[in-house]
Amino acid sequence: MFAAREAAKDGPARAVLVADAIDLAAKAQAGLRDALAGRLTPAQRRAAARLNIDRMTRALGLIASLATLLEEDPMTTFTQAVDAVDALTNQLQAFTENPHYLPRFFDTFFGLRTALGNASDRFAALHSGEASEASVFATVLDRCEQARAIGIALTPGDAAVSRYAGAVQRAITAINGQGGTAARPSLRGTLRLRSGSALTVRGGRRPEPAPEPYYTSLVKLFPVEAVTLYPLAIGISAGDIVIRLILIGFITLFIVALRWFGTQEERGGDADVVAIAVSVISFELYAASLGGFGYLPGGPEQTSQLLAFITIMWVALVPFVLRRARS
Known part of the structure; x- marks a missing residue:
């Protein structure tokens, strides 16, 4: 027992x-x-x-x-989990309009309703109904059902509302993937290009993906971390081209290592090799435009002007091309 x-x-x-x-x-x-x-x-x-x-x-x-x-x-499906989240959301929405709880508990219910809606949006964007995620869906289903069961018998009192709010918060924690599940590495997935995002789900159907904003793709593809390190390499090399080239090689390896993890899915998987290659080429062009690999026959000014133009065009157009190719 x-x-x-x-x-x-x-x-x-x-x-x-x-x-x-x-x-x-x-x-x-x-x-x-x-x-x-x-x-x-x-x-x-x-x-x-x-x-x-x-x-x-x-x-x-x-x-x-x-x-x-x-x-x-364990056979709990993505659709069942989403339906449970929707049912809890509707219950909270009803409480924000119920005169028995207004205006005393309006802030509590409205805050929970907003937090649950945000968590639901993230949940729909991160999960796609794969069988390997059945345990996640089961946890979300159970937490939402527990909260709804408390809400069905809820009375307008401080203790009762506090208990209900705690149950809803546990459901939100589970939806956000923090309730007893393994924590995801904070870097993984942060630099991955998204072909689209799903903001809401109803009836188990995911909406048509919306393309990732252009400037988001631009920021992810241009290696800001390498641009920050390059002036340090110039200072250390002190005009010695061999040392400078070695340091540029180390920075390139750092770009590859960082983005190998950053371009994987949040739940693991293969890295985005094309995006990594674009970031490496972007840095090499940037370094070349500043004379990192030497100068063209026309001297430093011609090298800077020509390669700076090529770098700008590359950085500006490649995100657009990749977005179109993956849409």
């Missing part, structure tokens, strides 16, 4: 089964105790025993159904 009670903490449906099983077991225990302590005839004791054994049998049956429910939970 103790193990079953612990398992019931993961969802309202399981909690109901466990509560019924515990109630039956408690009644059977009390009935057997009374039968042994009372002055009953043998026939009455046999009848009491049959009644309470039946209760224990039904309690065990409920625990068995709990095990079945636990086995089915």
Whole structure:
């Protein structure tokens, strides 16, 4: 019973089964105790025993159904999780308009409604219904159902609203991927080019992707980290071209290493090799325009003007070309 009670903490449906099983077991225990302590005839004791054994049998049956429910939970789908989030969102929206809670609790409900909406948008953009994410969907489903169950019986009191707000906050934490799931590396995915983003989901259908803003792609492709390090390399080399070329090579390796992780998906996967190559070429052109590889026959001024023009055109046009190619 103790193990079953612990398992019931993961969802309202399981909690109901466990509560019924515990109630039956408690009644059977009390009935057997009374039968042994009372002055009953043998026939009455046999009848009491049959009644309470039946209760224990039904309690065990409920625990068995709990095990079945636990086995089915990993099959929770993206659509079920999204529907649960939507249902909780609608419940919060109803509370913001319910005169029994206004104006006393309006700020609380409105703040939760806004936070849940933002979390829902991020959840829809980051997840696509892959089977490997079933545990994430199950956690979101359970937390949202727990919060909704508390909300259904909610009364306009400080303690009750505070308990409900805590349940909603736990649901938001689960939706944001911070409730018992492994933390994602903070760098991974931050520099990956997005072909689109999904802001809302209804009925399990993802909307048509909207292209990533041009300036976002531009910032991700141009290696600002290398541009920051290059003046340091110039100062260290002190005019020695061999040392300067070695330092440029180290900076290039740093770009590749940083963006190898930064261009992976948040949940892992392959790096975006094309985006990495574009960033490396952008830096090499930038360094060349400042004389990092020497000068053209026309001298420093011609080198700077020609390569600066090529660099500007490259940096400006490549994000546009990649966006069109991946749309």
